[in-house]
Structures are given as structure tokens and as C-alpha cells.
Amino acid sequence: MKIKHYLYNTFIIENERVKIAIDPGQNLYLFKLGSLIPKAEWSTITHILVTHGDPDHYWQADRVAEAAKAPIICGKNLVKNVGSETLLVGPRSRGVKYDTHLEKVYPLSVGETVDLKEFHVKGLKAVHGPIKLKLFGLIKLETKPGPGERIGLGAIGFEIKIDNKVIVNLGDSLLQREWEGLNPDILMIPIGGRKVHNTMDEEEALEAVKMMSPKMVIPCHYDCGAFLSRKLNQADADMFKREVEKMGIECTIMQYGDEIIL
Numbered sequence: 001m002k003i004k005h006y007l008y009n010t011f012i013i014e015n016e017r018v019k020i021a022i023d024p025g026q027n028l029y030l031f032k033l034g035s036l037i038p039k040a041e042w043s044t045i046t047h048i049l050v051t052h053g054d055p056d057h058y059w060q061a062d063r064v065a066e067a068a069k070a071p072i073i074c075g076k077n078l079v080k081n082v083g084s085e086t087l088l089v090g091p092r093s094r095g096v097k098y099d100t101h102l103e104k105v106y107p108l109s110v111g112e113t114v115d116l117k118e119f120h121v122k123g124l125k126a127v128h129g130p131i132k133l134k135l136f137g138l139i140k141l142e143t144k145p146g147p148g149e150r151i152g153l154g155a156i157g158f159e160i161k162i163d164n165k166v167i168v169n170l171g172d173s174l175l176q177r178e179w180e181g182l183n184p185d186i187l188m189i190p191i192g193g194r195k196v197h198n199t200m201d202e203e204e205a206l207e208a209v210k211m212m213s214p215k216m217v218i219p220c221h222y223d224c225g226a227f228l229s230r231k232l233n234q235a236d237a238d239m240f241k242r243e244v245e246k247m248g249i250e251c252t253i254m255q256y257g258d259e260i261i262l
Contacts, residue, residue, distance in 0.1 A: 002234075003186070003260050007256050008023065009056075010174065011023070015030060018047060020156070021041075022049045022050075030225075041091070045067075045186060047119075048068075049172025051074075056226075059091050067139045072105050074106075075123070075155060085101055088102060118145025120256050122161075126156050128145045132197060157179075172190055174197075185214065187216070188218045190233075199221055200245075214249060219241070
């Protein structure tokens, strides 16, 4: 099995039977706008996991699903049944509009499990934080998740059981005590919430690592591009790695396109 990373919270988990894409979103940096997962990969993907409806996580989900004829597994609030149709929130729609039809969708609640034969996915609690931005050093903007808001819509984490291993991906989440004792083989954890507190920062992520005692940690969702900023969610990944390794836990920093073999 191998894991490949495409920045933000975008990963591919692949073995000889499946190719799972997590959060096939959009690079939001103005000078690198485009799909985080290269389009050449789209048709070979077998399953799509979406942690929430923000564009850097969800923008290309329906397009990848159509190209690959792949099912989407996501939080239940991204999905609505209208008559006989199952509709998703439109990835590129403004606001919350359930206008995208797909044949294969598995909506998950926290604690629920879906059996996909080749692997199992369980929903974990995830709470997206507010996005706080300062524009031009003067204008302050804050958007909070909530009813009718697109930010963090459908937020959920995933516990993936595949090839006798457990992989946890938390999406964009603040620290949750419910994660204690998960003990995954691989933990994909956001660390870039120091200034824009939509996720954990380095210290909170270290506390989460202590609670979960994984065998390997992959920090993610930091130094992400957005609009004119190359590194909106700044973090000290090297410090985080050192502190994780002091716990006797392996920590792997992955750049765009890097892959590891398990």
C-alpha cells in the first residue's frame, strides 16, 4: 500500500485493489489555481472521501467521481434526498445548494461505518473552526460554521481500515477529546491553525497525537496557498516533527507529490 500527498488535506491511498482519494479539492493560491489531484489520476480513482464542503477539499469531487465512476463517502450534511434523487451540495455553487446528482453516495454520521468490501470507513467527530482573515492589514473578516454557512459544511473525520492497518484523517478540525484512544497506524492531522484558527495549531495537534498514540503522523493543511497568500495557514512543521519524535512516534513530512510505501 502507498500513500501520496497533494498538499492541503489531499491524499491518495492505493493498493492493488483500490485507489482512494481524500478531499479532491482546488489549489486556492491565485498563481496555481487548479485541481490538487492531477487530472491524469482522476479516471483511476475507485473511491472518494470528502471531509467537508470547503473548496480546497471539495471543489473537484463531482468531476473526479464522474471521470472515475467512483462513489463519494462524506458527512451527511453534504447530502440531501429530494424525491427519489440523492443530491450533493454543488461543489462550485455559491452558498448551500443541493443541486448535484450522483449515483453512488454514502453519507456518514459520526460513529457510523460503511463497508466497501475492500476497506471500511467510520465517521469521526470533526469540528471546523471559524476562518479569521486580515486583509491589507486593516480589514478583519470572520466567518463561522453554522446553519446556512458553507464553511465547514458536513465536517467529519474518517477512520479507514485497509490492509490490516488503520488510517485516520481528521479533515479541518479543532481538537476533540473524543479521539482519545484511537491508536491508528497512520494519523493525518492538520497543524496550520495558528493564525487562521479553522484547524488545530501545532501545540493542539501535539496534544491530539498524545491522546491517540499513532504509530506514524503525517502533518497536513499548513502553509496552504489562498488568493494572494502563498502560506495562509503557516506552521512550523520541523518543530512539530521533533516534538512528535520525542514521544517515540514516527513523523513524516510530505511535500506535493511525495509518496510513502507501507
